Amino acid sequence: MTRSKLSLSSYIFVGSMLFGLFFGAGNLIFPVHMGQEAGTNIVPVVLGFLLTGVGLPFLGIIALGVSQCADLHELSSRVHPIYAIFLTVLLNLTIGPIFALPRLGSVSYEIGLSPFIAAPNKTLALFVFTLIFFSVALIFSLKPNKILLWVGKILNPLFLLFLAVLIITAFIDPMGSGITAPAQGAYASSPFFRGFTEGYNTMDALASLVFGVIVIDTLRELGLKSPRDITIGTLKAGIISLALMSAIYACLAYIGAFSTNKLAISANGGIALAQIAGYYLGTSGDILLAVIVTLACLKTSIGLITACSDIFHKMFPSLLSYKKYVYLFTIISFVISNVGLTAIINLAVPVLMFLYPLCITLILLSFLSPLFNHRQIVYVTTTIFTAIAACGDALSSMPAVIKSTGIVQYILSVYQSFIPFFHIGMGWTIPALIGFIIGCLLRTKGNSSQKITKAY
Template identity: 55%
Template sequence: MNGKLKLSSAIVIGSMLFGMFFGAGNLIFPVHMGQEAGTSVWVATIGFLITAIGLPFLGVVAIGISRSSGLFDLASRVHPTYAKLFTVLLYLTIGPAFALPRTATVSYQIGLAPYIGSDMQTMSLAIFTFVFFAVALFFAMNPGKLMTYIGKILNPLFLIFLAILLVTALIHPMGSISTAPVSGDYQTMAFFKGFTEGYNTMDALAALAFGIVVVKAMQAVGVSELKDLAVGMVKSGIVVVILMVVIYAFLAYVGASSLGVLELSANGGIALAQTASYYFGSVGAILLAIIVTLACLKTAVGLFCACSETFVELFPNSISYKKYVYLFGLISFLIGNVGLTQIIALAIPILMLLYPLTITIILLTFLAPIFKGRQAVYLSTTIFAFLAAIGDALNTLPAFLGKTAVVQQALQLYHGLPFFDLGMGWIVPSAVGFVLGLIYIAVKGSNKPAV
């Protein structure tokens, strides 16, 4: 039966969306951004909200209105080979390469690191990540019960405690944001720095990976028409948007105001743990550690399942689902022991490459009626976005790579691009590629549609 999405169903699906999106990065990055942005925190937060909330929301809606069966199907509008490469790289990024290791390292950073001496940090991180991923792998083999248990009990507990922390920090701030120092690029381009900082949540990437889950959930309650699916996506998304806007704004405020007492931390995990200890002492810090660890465990189980199932579908003649789970667990363990700050530094160049491609495929999905879904427009826009995004990625490499002669010579080719110094040198080339695609199909007239 066809119909519109009811309010009760929209709330349930919206809650599911929130559960999928809100993980480790959603906690630590707005806090660290607030610490770095200082008095410019609200300008930076606006930029952050666009990429951390706006793009994921559009990504989910794009899956709905495109009638795609998933990320691979959507990216195939560019080219099948590109679709496979893009899908693999995206799932590795939100999986064992970066996001999965981060679930363990954030839990460790908040839960154990403050209570362990510097000489024991390396060994303690190794033991913790081993146990964390062993438990995650165990439940990833049959995650249904754990996901239900955490979704109904632990997530609400986490939100309740986080609300207590944030409200306490709002009523009794550590300092005034009007006098908080501004660090680095936030001094001159707070909005654009916040915009690119939102990349770190990886939620726009996850939206393309998990959007089909939302579509199936709506179809299960009787919503199947294209228009009703799109409207249903918006209804469910409003629940997530409101909740995340409030949480992100409060977390950024806590980060900025904390500079009245705390020093600028190396990452948001440290700052969040220090904030909990400041307001509630050891009891509050321990409770926060337990809830964050369990929340991250839920995320880890979900990512193990999603990545392993996707690789089985992409490569049906390779290895089994369980072997993929073990393989990704081993990779996550090894990368997790690099440390949270290092993981963030290594992830940024990959995100600077993937996000332009993600943004363009989302926008092209909405613009498809203008060019009737012609493949040439998808292809030309993506090529130009990719070539420009390489420069943005190279420009954010860690110093030991970014300062090499080869990289510096390559960057000379990109410095003339508009917005390159803001980390968004891909914008104008992507627009040029889009226009060239339109010109091509206008001249040729017979280019096949991508859908």
Template identity: 55%
Template sequence: MTKKLSWREYLYVGSMLFGLFFGAGNLIFPVHMGQEAGANIFMANLGFLVTGIGLPFLGVIAIGISKSNGVFDLACRINRRYAVIFTVLLYLTIGPFFALPRLATTSFEIGVAPFISGDQSKLFLAIFSALFFLIAWAFSRKPSKLLGYVGKFLNPLFLFLLAILILFAFITPLGDISTASVGAAYVEDPFFKGFTMGYNTLDALAALAFGIIIVSTIRGMGVEKPNDIAKDTIKSGAVSIILMGIIYTLLAYMGTMSLGKFPISENGGIALAQIANHYLGNFGSILLALIVILACLKTAIGLITACSETFVELFPKRSYAFYIAAASILPCLFANVGLTNIIQFSIPVLMFLYPLAITLMLLVIISPLFQHRQEVYRMTTYVTLVAALLDALNSAPEFIQTNSVATAILTTADKYLPLFSIGMGWVVPAALGFIIGLIWSKLKQESVQ
């Protein structure tokens, strides 16, 4: 007789998943969006929630209903070569190249930098990032203990500390939301601006990446039947997603209210530090340091574990111990370029990967409608890939966009590609690719008959 999880166990797994999701970007981007959106925060937050919690839940559902172990299994529905390339790019992005370094730099800039002089910041960042990844590496050595580390201890402590700061912000607000100034980017189409801002959390990519951890955790609790694992994955995911949605909204509105006291900051980390210091003085800075370091540490543990387990599966010549060492050392080096630079260079990569991840998740979920035909997967993905490259170019740093070839490409795309100007140029091509794929698969089926 197969085991069925209790509601307490669902909460534990959901808490673990939330803890893995909720890291640096989940704290800083909603606050920064709140400051920029001002009085238009409702629609901006709605768009943010679609990508911030809606897409991650789609990812969890896709992992669940497909009964797969993770993103590589899903991407193999297109073809194996694409699956290897996409999986490696995804894990490098949410791992050592962008997300992991961002976790350390966010922890440092919010939790440590306010207590040291600017002249010493580079030295202390190097020391802090080394200690941060040493601790994350130590926890990642035993992935079977992840539920206990994150779900039962680190995440509840993080939520308790964050609740203290949010309570102060809403009991004595710094400003009125309805009269808050609206940033230029949010005057028109605040929903779509919030939608693309949600890319920065990396959660849709993380949902695919953490699939291997969720499935192995549920199996480790005694659930063996694939159908039961699928159901438990989705139920646990629902717990995590609801919690994330509530906290995102509170953080976004907290950012908008802060405009009554502070100007728009360079990034949400600075805004959080200002808010905490205003309400609680030095104690607020210490409290925020604990909140951020806990949030980032638990996510770093999950990312190092997920990256390493996946690379062992893809490239088994190296051991799990080798990969967790590499996934800890590389981001330790990259962390020293600074938070703002990491964010700047990660945006084009996300604008490329997100459309591919979104279409993959949607295709997996509706796959029974087109009998899981590979032609539909392939055509939708390949057409989306071209459009996603254009969206990535459109969000690249200025020195790339001002190149004469890039300028000509962007001008043409802006003229002929619907929704391109708001960062959604991939939507129409993806729909066309899907239709062409359906026709192709139908014609191929008829020719075989």
């Protein structure tokens, strides 16, 4: 059945599904820890965080609808086919089995079960927990056409219900009469930009270029067929998800900021969240938090396994079937999750600092494309200049053992000398703008063959 629009309840469920896909491990742990370190600078930090943690994912979802591209691979092919394979594979592995999926399993264990396990048994407990966790995610992922039901209508409403109990409790009885702790480190010197780059850790802007396909496919299954109707439907579902994410991020960050009146700043957000739940609800809080975190991570895991398996099957259909990709990515995620949460996060940061600028510029270019008549040269020059700067951001975020080497220190000194805003993790912005301007100037010398061949 073909429709031009859906009922309000349908848009709410699709928006709930999208929110559920996005809101996983990092979305819970990073805002709380960020709030603790932001202290009295909480407002500019949260605003910066919302731009990358909510605004960019929203634009990423809409970009696929506006561009009428089937997926990230098709969208990034506007730069070059080889680049499209490189970016799509690297991004999907990063938000899939290499970093994000293992982190989901690790966070569920660290917050939900680890506090109840004796130290000598923690390694075995992590193994057993992640084995069960990823087995459940695998079962749901084998039926991608049921994702609206499981995530949008069942798992996410349950998650929101349990999370609301903790948030409402914390707001009714805040830890102190105000935020008094001073901002720490970069949160004091450049709070907005620190919040901006902290939003990278959620990986949602990257995930939006993958989850957008699930939203579009779901809208088609519900009856929307024309590109215009799908774009409008994507926009409506995105707004619902954006509103939920913004409200919950702000609440978690403020709870974290207030918590420093009673608690010391934690090593990571998982510890902070556990301490806060324990403070308010005791043992019941530990159980509640275990349920919240497990639901959050499970629904996002289902989405990531489904999305990554689908795109790899489309790109390399002769290698494996969709179900075999599901098994492969689930097994890899299970193995890596046993490395431990802290190691996973430390290794993920440099890759994120490299990927985010490339994805941000691709999203922005998809909106600006009509202004430069969809010329490929603009995509190419913007991407090249962005990639050069993004390499510096990645090096700057490397673990100390790598960053402290002589050659890396020399390269970083060159970046710091010649690229504005490099010291705050925004060094890619000016090079990207220069690349865009050069591409726009060069496009006037091109002919119609240089225009992207997709019909607009």
